[in-house]
Amino acid sequence: MEACNVSGCRVWDIVLERYKKAWRWYENWVSENPDVVSQIEKIFRVFSYLLPGAVNVDTVAAELVFSISNLLVLFHDGILRQARGLSVPCLNISAQRLMRWLTVIDHTEVFVEMAAAKSWGEAGRWFFISIIQILRSIFRWILLYKHKSGLQAQPPIKPLNRETELTPSSSSQGMERNESETPGRNVDKETEAGNSGVTFKGGRSGRVVRLLDAAPDIQKRTWRLPSIASTNGQDKTPQENEEPSELLxxxxxxxxxxxxxxxxxxxxxxxxxxxxxxxxxxxxxxxxxxxxxxxxxxxxxxxxxxxxxxxxxxxxxxxxxxxxxxxxxxxxxxxxxxxxxxxxxxxxxxxxxxxxxxxxxxxxxxxxxxx
Structure with a gap:
């Protein structure tokens, strides 16, 4: 009996260790390939739009796929926020957990209502609508009065703008990687201080352009200047890290x-x-x-x-x-x-x-x- 218990524990430890390795690999893959992840999410969402007409699937199943696509975006955004340090610093863990639950409710409430109506009729639908709205109001009041979350968006956790929020870090990393390789670069000092050395200003034309050494990967390149610098030469605070205003x-x-x-x-x-x-x-x-x-x-x-x-x-x-x-x-x-x-x-x-x-x-x- 003891041998069976020992062998069972070993099997469980092996399974747990493999799960942890697979999870770490997946986190690293998502954080290193945000563009590929975004494309997969878009395909998933388009598939939810095409289901009712193309496959003649019930609207409840199509809404389930749509809800799963939103939850997938929320899940991947959480990995990217953690990897980039974009979590809200002024809210504690319990407040962020409430915000996640509220976001999950926002993404799934339509599916829950439709599934309840199909299973239990209008009475079931209105019962679940009432439960959802009561829970949502309680969570939001806790955030407002206990955690001082200020004016709350709906959903509380907005999808991460991966083009603007992730590109600056890539540009900064690219500059740090090439800074030692390109000494003597003629960069305007004021612009360098404001833009962390990722742009320079022409002496005659006054035009501000991005340094080639600070350019992100070719898949992420745009014609826009890096958004980490403001026009007055001071760093902007990303919206992800803005502190909520106190409401009185x-x-x-x-x-x-x-x-x-x-x-x-x-x-x-x-x-x-x-x-x-x-x-x-x-x-x-x-x-x-x-x-x-x-x-x-x-x-x-x-x-x-x-x-x-x-x-x-x-x-x-x-x-x-x-x-x-x-x-x-x-x-x-x-x-x-x-x-x-x-x-x-x-x-x-x-x-x-x-x-x-x-x-x-x-x-x-x-x-x-x-x-």
Whole structure:
């Protein structure tokens, strides 16, 4: 018996060691090949778009593939952030864990709703919608009041902009590698200080160009200058490392209202029904009031200003939400698409499938309790 236990432990240790080696290899491969990883993710996402029409797969399965593609991006971004040191330094581990859970909820909630509706009908669908929104609100309130996370994006962890966030490190590494090989380079001192030696300024023309020795790999090269330097010669703080602004007073109340708005909308739906204008108007009023209260403060970083702009644009989605869509937007939108399809040559190849999918997308994505 003891021999069996010893042999079983050895087998388990061997399996665990092989798993650790495979995991380390995969982390290194992802961190060294972000472009290849991005292409695989794009293929996976396009496949999720083509599934319903090409293979005639149920929309629930297609939504599952789409959710998995988003989770794959989140997973790979986590590896790349860890490899590049792009995690938010001012938030502790528990706050970052809550942000990851919120992001997972954002990426999977549509699939959960659709799967619940297929398995348990509308009652099951609304039950899971309620559970998801309650959990989301609780997590976001904990982040806001306990961890001082400031103005929160949705999803909290945005996809990593691999072109801008990863290229500067490649350029810096390239410069460090070639710095000793190219002594005596005639580089403008002010530009060298601001751009870490990856660009130089022409003495006569004044044009700023990137050094050949500091160029990244050929697959990552663009015509843009490295983004790690600002125009005044000082380093910019990457949005990944920006500290969240502390919300107090009216802005804090505005963000709290934004968090509570999905719950207010759900409650009003249960009270007045889905065909009533009151939930639609209440939700719109809450969104506008939240924006006005948040805009009373001017002390936001760049990512938070971008989030406020996104929230303002999201107000346009109310035109695609019932009952406004059913009574006003649908007829006008379909009429405009039909007119463009008959007027512009070749436009029908894109617009006709769009008109066919629009009722399905409106019923699945343009709801009002999540955003």
């Amino acid at each position: 007073g009216i802005p804090l109340a505005g963000e709290s209202l934004q968090i509570a708005r999905p719950l207010l909308h759900l409650t009003s739906l249960f009270v007045w029904g889905q065909q009533s204008w009151k939930p639609w108007l209440l939700s719109l009023a809450a969104d506008i009031a939240s924006l006005q209260m948040l805009q009373s403060s001017k002390h936001y970083n760049e990512s938070e200003k971008k989030e406020l702009g996104n929230r303002s644009l999201m107000l346009l989605l109310y035109l695609l939400r019932s009952p406004c869509y059913d009574l006003y937007t649908r007829s006008r939108l379909l009429g405009a698409l039909k007119s463009l399809s008959g007027t512009i040559p070749g436009a029908g190849l894109i617009l006709k499938p769009l008109m066919e999918y629009l009722p399905i997308w409106q019923g699945i994505y343009f709801y009002n309790w999540g955003r």
